[in-house]
Every structure is written in C-alpha cells, then in structure tokens.
Amino acid sequence: MSKIFNWPVRVYYEDTDAGGVVFYANYLKFYERARTEMLRDMGFEQDQLMAQEGVIFVVRSVQIDYLKPAKFNNMLEVSAQLSLVKSASLTFEQTIMCEHELLSKATIRIACLDSNTMRPKLIPDLLKQALSHD
C-alpha cells in the first residue's frame, strides 16, 4: 500500500440535497478531487498526461459504503491510497472523514486508456515508477 494522501473538501449547498445531507452521487466527486490532487502532488497533471503521453484515466468500478451522512458546511478530509498498481490499471482505497468519524469508504478501480482510441494503454513509465515507489 502506498502512502495515504489527504485532501480537504468543504461541503457547499451545491453538494447537498433536500434530505439535508450530501447527495450520494456527489461523494464520487469528492473522491475524484482527492485522486486528482494526489497525482498533482506527485508532479503529474492530467491535462499534460493527455497532451504529452496520450493517456486518459477512466473509472472502471466503484464499491462505496455510506456510513454516516456529510452535511452542509462540514469540513471533510478525503483520503486516497493506492492498493494495486498494474500495467494499465490502478486501484485506490479511499475514505471520507469528518471530525474523526468515518463517513464513507470506497474502492475505486481506474483504467489507463489511449486518449484517441479509448483502448487500454500502459501507464506511462515515469508515472508508474512514481506510483510504485511512493
């Protein structure tokens, strides 16, 4: 397992629904923000990876548990940790915490695709090395 990367996310009205809590689809936005910022923290920008390496990352599967609801104005901590690095896919274990309580956890599998053909493509070497040695 790689190091754990943490990213703060504030809950705004846009994220909530009439039930008074964060709408269930929007947790996936928060999880993606943390993955994007983890890559950025390692020196990789996804727009450059597409322009220079011709790769794009797409989500293949998500297993998510909703344990306690996140609410308007909550300051969340979203974690991302790589659990599996394969030649053309990545698996992340992620959590959302608020004030030391676990609100949600998820396992998210990502595929690396050729941005033109949208077929599986090897993860670029530099990125793979960085992900494997982190």
Next chain:
Amino acid sequence: MSKIFNWPVRVYYEDTDAGGVVFYANYLKFYERARTEMLRDMGFEQDQLMAQEGVIFVVRSVQIDYLKPAKFNNMLEVSAQLSLVKSASLTFEQTIMCEHELLSKATIRIACLDSNTMRPKLIPDLLKQALSHD
C-alpha cells in the same frame, strides 16, 4: 426477483465531462431516477411517504461497473429490479443500456429511515406488500 422496471434517460451536456462522455458520478443520478420512477409507477411518492409515514430512503452502498461510456445525446434505458426486500432495507439490481449494449450495471442497497431521527425504520406495510408481490 421482482419485475424489471425501465426508464428512459436522455444524456444532456450537463451530464458529460471534458472526456466527452458521461461523468462517472452522474450514472448514480440516472440509477436514482429509475428507482424513483419505479416507486411512482407502483403508486408511491417519496414526498408523501415522508409526510405521511415519516420515512426517508437513503443509499447505504453501491457497487457499480462502468463497461462502456454513455455519450452526449445518447438515449439510455435504465432498469431497476428489486433483488432483496428486508424489513428495513431494499436491494436493487440496475443496468444502463444504449442501443442494446450494456453500458453499466450496479447493485444498490437502500435503507429505510425515520425521517426525524434518521434511524432505521420498518418499511411501511403497504409499500412492503407492493414491493414483495410485484
């Protein structure tokens, strides 16, 4: 397993992302629309269930696979089928098809809560009967 309920969903710009396809969180919106319309088709409105029975439904877990991308302007068919009815929870098997191709499938577990205390509450009898005999 209950009967399969189908609901059409058109993909608009709002649903897509810069990758040119539907953003991965938005499939959860489509799946929820189909569940909501399935209940409505059976004669149950969620706002009335809250006002009259004091119950609200929340998602407890989602397992979703993304097989092929949905694109702008696609006309999707979203299915919902009950696979398990328990005293205070429901499990749905759902799919998204486009022109006879399977784009995504999901297993979604829903809990029935007291809308005031947000604690688990028995599914109202009339609804449970309707769901069990469908």
Next chain:
Amino acid sequence: MSKIFNWPVRVYYEDTDAGGVVFYANYLKFYERARTEMLRDMGFEQDQLMAQEGVIFVVRSVQIDYLKPAKFNNMLEVSAQLSLVKSASLTFEQTIMCEHELLSKATIRIACLDSNTMRPKLIPDLLKQALSHD
C-alpha cells in the same frame, strides 16, 4: 417571436439542495434541456451539427429571475421561445412553470462557434431558415 416550445422536467433529489428546493444553478440545466429538445423537435441534433457543420453553441449571457422555488417531485413545464435570430447568435426567452405558477424566467443569449477554432461562425443555413420561419 417564434412559437413556444414546452418540455416537461421532473425534479429529482439530484436537483435539490439542503434548503429543500431546487439549487439555483440547476434551473440552468432545465432551461438547456428545453432548448436542446426544441432543436431536436425541429430536426436538428447538436452532435450532428458539430460533426457535419463544425458548429457548437455556447451560452454568452443569462439573465434569470427566481420567483418561487421548485421542489422535490414537482413536475415542471419549461418553455423556450426564440426572440432574436442573428447571423451568429440566438436569444431565447424561457420560463419554468409548475401547476400554472411562474417559478422562474430567463433571457439566454447563445453564440454559434466554429467547433475547431471556437470563433464565431454563421449559423448553418438550414438551421437558420428553420429557426426564422418557425
């Protein structure tokens, strides 16, 4: 002024916020759905307009008034009416009604752009004729 086109929109949980009503940005989604369906109703698909004519439509300005809130489960009627057709832009007058009450009205100006250069481009002849004579 052209004929008025109407499109039904159901409010789902995804559209609401913790205030119990539709989140203010989401009215713009509803307005766009009606514009898209109006074009479709006239025989024009935006993905084909891009592929065949190399044009894309972007919003240049919005003036929107929020008069009464739309709520979860409401069945809305969203109208779209062309008020001005110029060589490279369109102006729509739009409203959102619910049970004969006016909830919102908007004036929305759209520009026609070359989808490669993203510079203003003449509206394709066939579309312009259809819009002007409607």
Next chain:
Amino acid sequence: MSKIFNWPVRVYYEDTDAGGVVFYANYLKFYERARTEMLRDMGFEQDQLMAQEGVIFVVRSVQIDYLKPAKFNNMLEVSAQLSLVKSASLTFEQTIMCEHELLSKATIRIACLDSNTMRPKLIPDLLKQALSHD
C-alpha cells in the same frame, strides 16, 4: 462598494462538459462558494445563521456574462463584492479570473428569508453591521 473578497477554485472533471470547458451552470456554483467563504471570513456561518437567527439566503436574480471559457485543471480566482445592502436583500458583483484574464462576471441579488415561513426577513443586525462597514 465593500472590499473585494477572493477565493481560489480549481476546475475538476466534474465541472466540465463534453465541449471541453466548464458547463455554464457550474459557474454559479463557483460564485456561491466565494459568497459563502466571504461570509465565513467575516465570522458568519450559514448553518448557524439558520439555527440561531432563523434566516436563510436565497438567490432572487442572476445576470451573468460568459466571456472566455474556463477549462479542466484551471486554477480560477473568484471574487465577491457587495454593491448594495438593503434591509432584507444583498447585491453582489462577482468575477471569475484565470491568469489575469476575465472569464465571467455576474451581478447576483440575494434575499434574506425567514427559514420557517420563507418570507422576507430583516438581515440580522450583527451581520448587517458587518456587511455595511466592511
């Protein structure tokens, strides 16, 4: 005119559409984040204002211009500045900049409502004083 408050916003995939740029409704999310953070910066939390003062803020009208598109991965600066403070409403002038270019500007009028009756209510004294002397 009050002081100008600035808030950074990163553009994620969730914000973009198949046109490759930020979806037009999502600028309203960014503008609201800046208004929320401006209030927070002055010491006011909207959930506390609702719980303690019984007030909620709702948007009454928006005039927004889209000058240049925001793109995936852009780091935006969103400004908020009060231009008018009345007894039960506020008007903000807001902009979105990216690398010293103006992408969008908006005038947004907010009403202060009683959170129970949803009727207009005087802005709480402490907040009004803070807003007027800022």
